[in-house]
Amino acid sequence: MNAVANQDQQTVRPQPIPHEREREFHVPPVNIVESNDHYIVEADLPGVAKEGLEITVEDNELTIIGRRTDFQEVPNAEVLYQESRPGDFRRVFELDPTIDTSKINAKMQQGVLTLTLPKAEKVKPRKISVTD
Amino acid sequence: MTLTRWHKPEHNWELSPFRGMTTLRDEIDTIFDRAFGQLLQPGHSPQLLAGWVPAVDLYEDKDALTVKCELPGMKKEDIDISLHEGFLTISGERKSEQKKKEGEVYRTERYEGRFSRSLALSSKVNHESINATYKDGVLTVVLPKAEDAKPKQIHVNVK
Structure with missing residues (x-):
């Protein structure tokens, strides 16, 4: 029963963002969904190519860094109006210990990063058949 | 001199039944600051009010x-x-996307x-x-x- 109760709290929990120190980074918006056998994390990283991604797992911490190699600038042009903000993206998540970090899969498509974080085999819900 | 029972001042804030309310108010203020405070900073689009x-x-x-x-x-x-x-x-x-519909949703920050x-x-x-x-x-x-x-x-x- 305990295991069930714990599951609610141990998710891919975003860390509080230290505002002062990391002002040069933007925090990308994410969606996080958990299913029986994996978590899916999606992050909006407009302007980041596959090459600009840096995803690291250290201990229980997953860090996503997205670098915009050629930020929106148009060479030799004057900026008339600008809402986008230069700077790279960064977000850190605390990982649920049930995640098998060796099997994390990342996909980048049109500025959206999709991470699939599979749970280790042993924690997947299992059906136990009763023998007579 | 008569001895009277000592009363705490009537408007002692510590004991006021409204004390809880101030904390609650502070908390609500914090929530609103977090949600809308950002809007006042340059460079932030008023996303919360206007969707995406x-x-x-x-x-x-x-x-x-x-x-x-x-x-x-x-x-x-x-x-x-x-x-x-x-x-x-x-x-x-x-x-x-369809896949979001299955499973438990923890965060939906993307518009x-x-x-x-x-x-x-x-x-x-x-x-x-x-x-x-x-x-x-x-x-x-x-x-x-x-x-x-x-x-x-x-x-x-x-x-």
């Missing part, structure tokens, strides 16, 4: 106007670009649904040769200036 407001940039050089728009995770077919009386409008819809942005163009543009590309979630629209809007150099003959 993707960031738009406008550049100008001598030949063309260039508009860039951050639209991560769209399908090319779902982006509409139109030009009407000097206004460029970029609109579209980001559709939720979904319709958006529409309009920009007044400062120069006349050549409607025929507008070109749009969509790469890494950024839409780039290049609008070449109409011939009569380009700066012209006039030679002055000095006698």
